[in-house]
Amino acid sequence: MEENGYGMLTKHYIISIKGIQAKVPAIRVGESIVIVKGKFLKIARIFDEYWIERRRLPKPEIVLNELQKTDLKPDLFAFSQRVPDIEPHYSFQLVYDNLAVIQLKSYHHWLNNQTSASVKRNIKASEKRGIVVRVSQFDDTYVRGIMSIYNETPVRQGRRFWHYGKNFTQVQEENATYSERSTFLAAYYKDEMIGYAKIVWDEQTAAIMQIMSRMQFYNMRPNNALLAEAVRQCTSRGIPYLLYEKFVYGNKTNSTLTEFKRSNGFVRMNIPRYYIPLTWKGAIALSMGFHIEFKERIPEWIMSPLRDFRTKWNERKTLNKKL
Numbered sequence: 001m002e003e004n005g006y007g008m009l010t011k012h013y014i015i016s017i018k019g020i021q022a023k024v025p026a027i028r029v030g031e032s033i034v035i036v037k038g039k040f041l042k043i044a045r046i047f048d049e050y051w052i053e054r055r056r057l058p059k060p061e062i063v064l065n066e067l068q069k070t071d072l073k074p075d076l077f078a079f080s081q082r083v084p085d086i087e088p089h090y091s092f093q094l095v096y097d098n099l100a101v102i103q104l105k106s107y108h109h110w111l112n113n114q115t116s117a118s119v120k121r122n123i124k125a126s127e128k129r130g131i132v133v134r135v136s137q138f139d140d141t142y143v144r145g146i147m148s149i150y151n152e153t154p155v156r157q158g159r160r161f162w163h164y165g166k167n168f169t170q171v172q173e174e175n176a177t178y179s180e181r182s183t184f185l186a187a188y189y190k191d192e193m194i195g196y197a198k199i200v201w202d203e204q205t206a207a208i209m210q211i212m213s214r215m216q217f218y219n220m221r222p223n224n225a226l227l228a229e230a231v232r233q234c235t236s237r238g239i240p241y242l243l244y245e246k247f248v249y250g251n252k253t254n255s256t257l258t259e260f261k262r263s264n265g266f267v268r269m270n271i272p273r274y275y276i277p278l279t280w281k282g283a284i285a286l287s288m289g290f291h292i293e294f295k296e297r298i299p300e301w302i303m304s305p306l307r308d309f310r311t312k313w314n315e316r317k318t319l320n321k322k323l
Contacts, residue, residue: 013047016174020162029066030058036074041285044074044278050245051178051209053202054082060090060274067278075282076291080273083205083241088272093286096270100247100261107235111228114265122221123228129189129220133229136186136196138179143172145186145193152214157256175210185229187213187222195222199230206234207243227264242266 013026013033025036026047033047044067046057060079067077080097081089088094104110111120136142150163150171163171178200187195195213199206208230213222234242247268248258275291277283285291 015047025072027066027070027072029063031056032058034063034067036072038075041076041281041290042072042074043275043291044072044077046079048177049080051200051207053181054205055203057082060276064276064278073279075277075279075285077276077278078273078291081271083243083269083271086269086271090272090274092274092276094272094274095292097273098247099269099271100244100266101269102231102242102265102267104231104234104240104242107228107232110231110235110265116263119224119263119265122224126221126225131194131220131222131225132188133185133222133225134188135233136184138176138182138184140168140172142184142186142193142196143168143175146175146196147171148193149196149212149214152216156215178209182209183233185226185233187226189217189220189222194220195226197226197230199233201237201239204239205241205243206230206237206239208245211244223260224264 011026012023013035014021014023015035016022027034029046032052034044035047036042036044044063046052046063049057060077063079064077067074083099083101084103102110102114111123147166147168150161150166154161154164166174175198181201183199183201185197185199186193187197194217195211197211198209200209208227211223211226211230213226231242244261244266247261247266249255275286277286
């Protein structure tokens with residue numbers, strides 16, 4: 001990236017889209033990178049806005065001012081408020097991001113009052129079956145443990161698993177983000193790492209960046225054990241909100257991931273996301289609703305059979321490779 005006045009840098013930034021690295025136009029504003037994505041409709045966003053510490057986020061008016069000085073010419077600038085600010089602070093046009101959030105009081109309150117009966121059973125079952133969860137150092141052994149989970153299968157939940165087959169350096173670099181304010185958990189069975197979770201800390205919130213385990217050990221419920229330890233870590237630090245990205249994705253309201261979150265005490269929290277037009281095209285697109293992702297505008301009765309077909313197709317390809 002090149003210097004461009006007022007400490008602002010203009011060029012490109014490399015991001016990962018479904019496991020594939022891509023260059024996108026970007027500028028630096030303060031400590032943050034603002035990226036521009038889209039072909040027909042170019043939307044500027046603060047890169048990793050969800051993960052950046054709240055106090056380090058640049059003010060929207062500063063970003064707007066810097067965008068207007070560049071030759072990037074985005075059509076829209078989008079930014080979001082942060083948990084727990086659910087009431088709109090600005091008069092710009094908005095939609096609501098849905099997030100999965102547990103408001104925590106204590107570990108026992110969570111376990112006894114916010115989780116389902118099946119989760120309580122699963123946590124006890126994981127303990128009886130010998131699953132042990134520990135805080136781990138992010139070292140070579142931990143990275144290799146992640147690789148063993150990634151490389152178990154090329155398909156997960158009916159979708160191509162884009163982490164499958166990655167080398168040590170890729171896995172290390174991708175999981176090392178925000179490590180200075182992260183806690184890494186590992187689930188063990190007989191001294192073998194079978195699951196892991198990463199928690200990223202902020203002043204009032206903790207966010208689960210990843211929680212995953214080997215499918216071979218699904219019946220031992222390592223994910224429930226990992227999440228229970230994440231709650232313990234939060235309550236021991238006095239963190240009142242645990243986040244796990246979206247509660248629902250698009251119009252898919254009954255996915256296994258959403259059910260996992262719901263049964264473990266996560267609820268839907270709607271947070272305002274604002275869109276500010278910067279060009280005439282942006283203003284027209286905003287008025288017509290084109291700022292909303294295309295897949296989120298497709299009815300669930302269309303998407304559901306398409307997902308089922310994708311699942312069967314991927315499972316058949318995987319089976320054919322094994323034969």
